[in-house]
Amino acid sequence: MLKTTSIAAAAAVATAMSFGAVQAAELKLSHQWSTSDVRHKVAEIVASEVAAANVDLEIKIYPSKSLFKPREQYNPLTRGRLDMVVLPLSYAGGQQPAYNLTLMPGLVKNHDHWSRLVESPFMDKLEEIMAGDDVMVLVHGYLAGGFGGKDRCITGPDDVKGLQTRAAGKAFEQMLAAAGASITSMPSSEIYSAMQTGVLQAANTSSSSFVSYRLYEQLKCYTPAGDVALWFMYQPLLMNKTTFDNLSAEQQAALKAGAAKAQAYYLDEAKKADAASVEAFKKAGVEIASMSNDDFTAWREIAKTSSYKAFVEQTPGGQELLDLALSVE
Structure with a gap:
């Protein structure tokens, strides 16, 4: 009986120690x-x-x-x-x-x-x-995120044709290439110098990167995320x-x-x-453009035959997941 009690007590102590270790984490x-x-x-x-x-x-x-x-x-x-x-x-x-x-x-x-x-x-x-x-x-x-153009505004797919463009992510590169852009891959930290030296004519990145890398010093036109945006x-x-x-x-x-x-x-x-990115670009005298619902729809149609198609082909269960996402209004 004493042995059983000792074992039970030891188990209780061990449990308490374990519980205490979890509690103070x-x-x-x-x-x-x-x-x-x-x-x-x-x-x-x-x-x-x-x-x-x-x-x-x-x-x-x-x-x-x-x-x-x-x-x-x-x-x-x-x-x-x-x-x-x-x-x-x-x-x-x-x-x-x-x-x-x-x-x-x-x-x-x-x-x-x-x-x-x-x-x-x-x-x-x-x-x-x-x-x-x-x-x-x-x-x-x-x-x-949004778009920036060194020489012109970018809202719809036709605006990137023939432009040397940096995109944020492989799927965006696929869509932009399908729209007729030439793709140059680089980190967002290199966009400024690439535009300054003429390597880039357009870029797609996050709102915060547009500001933190002072791209307003290189761009003629900025298309920020507004009522609709492509990059999230x-x-x-x-x-x-x-x-x-x-x-x-x-x-x-x-x-x-x-x-x-x-x-x-x-x-x-x-x-x-x-909103802060828009104010920063306005202050710098950069033209602000807006993407319309028609622009958004046109981009999505191109994405369906490029980025979306590639995702479905490369991802098990990809079509189901894509359909679930697109069903959310």
């Missing part, structure tokens, strides 16, 4: 951006809300690719070596081809549209794929699912509450970034 969160970037602020909101909840959980943020290189963050997340990450999901398209749909021209029309998209069966299906990698979404977020990139805050499941109910609740606050902030700030 520190989570590592990685991302590639500076501490002034909106994506860092999203991470900070979650971390500060969790800290304020007083649930014995700390989130330590590693910004500016200080923990992992940008495109090398997904695998550590799937293996539990990294707990959380803010990541353009298309970076992991090599591991999961379905993720390439999250940087696809014409899939998202505007910010309000993406807020509906992330609540749709399309996102449910993507999250099923993530779950297979032991990954879950805490905060949804899309950032928008899904950049969520992800978490290792097993890590989340092993937290207490109180810790999970604190994370979800912080995530809800961060997602509302993300949407608001994404809209502000587009």
Whole structure:
């Protein structure tokens, strides 16, 4: 009897120690951006809300690719070596081809549209794929982008014919090439010098990159994300699912509450970034153009026979996933 009691007591102590280890946890969160970037602020909101909840959980943020290189963050997340990450999901398209749909021209029309998209069966299906990698979404977020022309405005497909153009992502390169543009691939950080030296005549990138790289000094015309836009990139805050499941109910609740606050902030700030880019270009005397619904439809028709076609051919279950995304109005 004494032996049985001792074994039971030892088991109870071991359980308590294990429980205590889970309760007092520190989570590592990685991302590639500076501490002034909106994506860092999203991470900070979650971390500060969790800290304020007083649930014995700390989130330590590693910004500016200080923990992992940008495109090398997904695998550590799937293996539990990294707990959380803010990541353009298309970076992991090599591991999961379905993720390439999250940087696809014409899939998202505007910010309000993406807020509906992330609540749709399309996102449910993507999250099923993530779950297979032991990954879950805490905060949804899309950032928008536009077009810039060195010599003329770019709104519809005819405007890029014959132009040497830089596109943000392979799918955009495929669509622009199908529209008659010549493609020059380069990081967004090289657009300015390429335009300055005449290598580039047009570019497609994010609203924030247009401003941070001072492209208003090189462009004659800027077509920002407005009521409709072609370029949206899904950049969520992800978490290792097993890590989340092993937290207490109180810790999970604190994370979800912080995530809800961060997602509302993300949407608001994404809209502000587009507006701020317009003001920066206006101030510099750059002409501002607008993409119409007809322009958007024309681009999407070209994407259907280029980017969308390639995605479906290269992705198991790609047609179903594409159809789910396109069904969201």
